[in-house]
Amino acid sequence: MDMLNRKFGKLTVLKEVGRSKQGILFECLCECGNTVVHAGKLLRSGNNKSCGCIYRKHGKSHTPIYQAWCNMKRRCNNPTNKSYSNYGGRGISYDPHWEEFNNFLEDMKDSYRDDLTLDRIDVNGNYSKENCRWANKETQANNTTTNRFITYRGETLTVALMARKYGLSEKIFKTRFNEGWSVEKAIETPLRGRELISYNGIEKEAREFANEYGIPYLQLKKRLNRGWDIERALKQPLRKPPTKK
Numbered sequence: 001m002d003m004l005n006r007k008f009g010k011l012t013v014l015k016e017v018g019r020s021k022q023g024i025l026f027e028c029l030c031e032c033g034n035t036v037v038h039a040g041k042l043l044r045s046g047n048n049k050s051c052g053c054i055y056r057k058h059g060k061s062h063t064p065i066y067q068a069w070c071n072m073k074r075r076c077n078n079p080t081n082k083s084y085s086n087y088g089g090r091g092i093s094y095d096p097h098w099e100e101f102n103n104f105l106e107d108m109k110d111s112y113r114d115d116l117t118l119d120r121i122d123v124n125g126n127y128s129k130e131n132c133r134w135a136n137k138e139t140q141a142n143n144t145t146t147n148r149f150i151t152y153r154g155e156t157l158t159v160a161l162m163a164r165k166y167g168l169s170e171k172i173f174k175t176r177f178n179e180g181w182s183v184e185k186a187i188e189t190p191l192r193g194r195e196l197i198s199y200n201g202i203e204k205e206a207r208e209f210a211n212e213y214g215i216p217y218l219q220l221k222k223r224l225n226r227g228w229d230i231e232r233a234l235k236q237p238l239r240k241p242p243t244k245k
Contacts, residue, residue, distance in 0.1 A: 003040055009049025011038070018079035020088045025077060037078040047099050068118045069104045072127055092120075094127035108132065152183050162187070199230045209234060 003013045003026055011028040018025045022039035029035055030051035038048040075087035076094055098104040107129040116134035125131045149156055163173035166187050176186040197206050210217040213234040223233035
């Protein structure tokens, strides 16, 4: 069917702009003056009749939840949207039931808060009531396709969250993985200076003992690596550099 200049409800088709999982996409001009991108099959079926203005009787046109719905549709439908390649461009769509804002609102209003954003639980799944939640920025950031998930002691978390849980910086954690360390070694190996050693029945971090006995931590490590016992390593005075004549 030739779609150009055809009218569907309040929409007039201007031009073809691309394709999505829903088929060929068209930019349309609404009678209210807004332009919008819709799939041809949804125009022909009567599911899309305006830019959304006919549904604005809900009184939420200028609210964050309405904007969240609009942004979801743009990411999935509009090839000119900056985020399209990560959504519609890789086959991500939304429940056809959510084509109308009122249906989206009914499904998602109970858990909504203005400080949260729309998030898909499965980042490879579509937008739907079952796969969506309202999440804070931290949850969103840890639920992206670029995050690596790791499992330790039966718990699966992103690298960032696992590092935080075990007191490591994310940078150090990632460096250890890039060097080929196992998950167990990366988590269980103490940071330099935090190795526990015992002396006179007291257990402390190596760096604490070094500070207490006035010896540089690296010097203490060298002595212990040479096989010195802990008492000698801590108490033997450092060599003084020769004085210049």
